[in-house]
Amino acid sequence: MTVTGTESSLVDDLLDGKHRALARVITKIENRSPGYRDIVSALHTHTGTADVIGITGSPGAGKSTLVDKLAKSYRDRGETVGVIAVDPSSPYTGGAVLGDRIRMASNVGDMDVFFRSMSARGTLGGLSTATADAVKALDAFGKDKVIIETVGAGQNEVDIVKTADTVCVLVQPGSGDDVQMLKAGILEIGDVFVVNKADMDGAERTVAELEEMIHMRENPAAGLDTGHHGPVDEEEMAEVALDEQDEEAWDPRVVETVATDATGVDELLDTLGEHAEWLHETGRIDERARTRYAEEIRQLVRADTAGLLEEVIEARGGIEALADRVLARETDPYTVADELVEPVRECVDEELER
């Protein structure tokens, strides 16, 4: 795609490192403003250098405070940081209070930490697309690290963190028994688990439960190693298996932190670094990116075809008129859907020469 006029100068300004342009580009992405697609297209070639870290966890687990300290530590190591914090919005009014910024106290006045709040924006859908596009903007801007922070409460949030290279799940001590951990879907996507507020009672138990859960997930037999020495050939086999595992699989880690006083943050940073290294060494980084791009293309195509079909619905008198006919028993939903999709199907048949 080619960019023209305002879009083009916005892209140039963003690549030049102007914060205002970066902020404006993210707004356009959020609003799906005319021209936003051209901008994201133009930025794409400039992306791919940032390490993208997704952080999720239940409300009150300390995500924002930890993100603040992470950003600070990255800055101390001379790296620049972009943060996107996603908060829910009201499905009724569309309004939202985006409160995570309050906890970014360690990075005050440091423009090299670019913090941006995003809301879920209810019916617009495709929040994960908007977030992924915002990540691209920060990546193209030249941020070394991009952190996506979101409340882990449902599928939507899981989708968002999937746009990250490394997914970090925050758990606070005493957040339930071990069955609770087995239930939670977000636990399946973590590369690194952080037990924050590790100075609280029950932290040790939570760590132990997480370790157990991880080993059960990895391999039903892996957690059963009792440490006893077996016959030689078995030991050798175990070593071979271990070597293979080292090369191939990532064993999720459990890290303890106390975000309020930055305890454990350096260890977490190192662990995140190790995961990034593993991604590059094993080529998983490309594998993950390929999966992401495939999903992104699918989402865009779905959204675009849905848009085309909306036009067809409008041309046939609007969705309400159609529903009225179904209500009056003149027709039924399946027949209506068939009729609406018919023109699209014809085009597809023609395109595929069937």
Add this chain to the structure above:
Amino acid sequence: MSTQERETGRQIRCLIAKVGLDGHDRGAHVISRAFRDAGFEVIYSGLHRAPDEIVQAAVQEDVDVLGISILSGAHNTLVPKIVDGLKEYDAFEDTLILVGGIIPDDDREELLEMGVGAVFGPGTPMEETIEFVRENVHDRE
């Protein structure tokens, strides 16, 4: 927010800022909540922010509206610093600045001349403030 508004994707974004030393943010909370219920996206700064921090937040969050709540009487020193900061990042032109709190009449004129869109004193009905934002938010597209 109507479906129409939602489909066009335009969402009014506001930063509610507490700047300086005053520690009373009940009013800021009330306005944040009212704005949220009006369908705006509200970012609250938290207490005791320096003008620099407010500028940083307003620029990064690309807000349409910056509401500054001041009860301490320090508006004459703090507001100009914020205005200058916004100008530095080319963000002054399209940010609607509102000041709320205890502002003596004599100072109001000065703030308005400086580029503040409106000054709302205690007891201003919430609807009036929301309506003002809807009508005066800068067109960006």
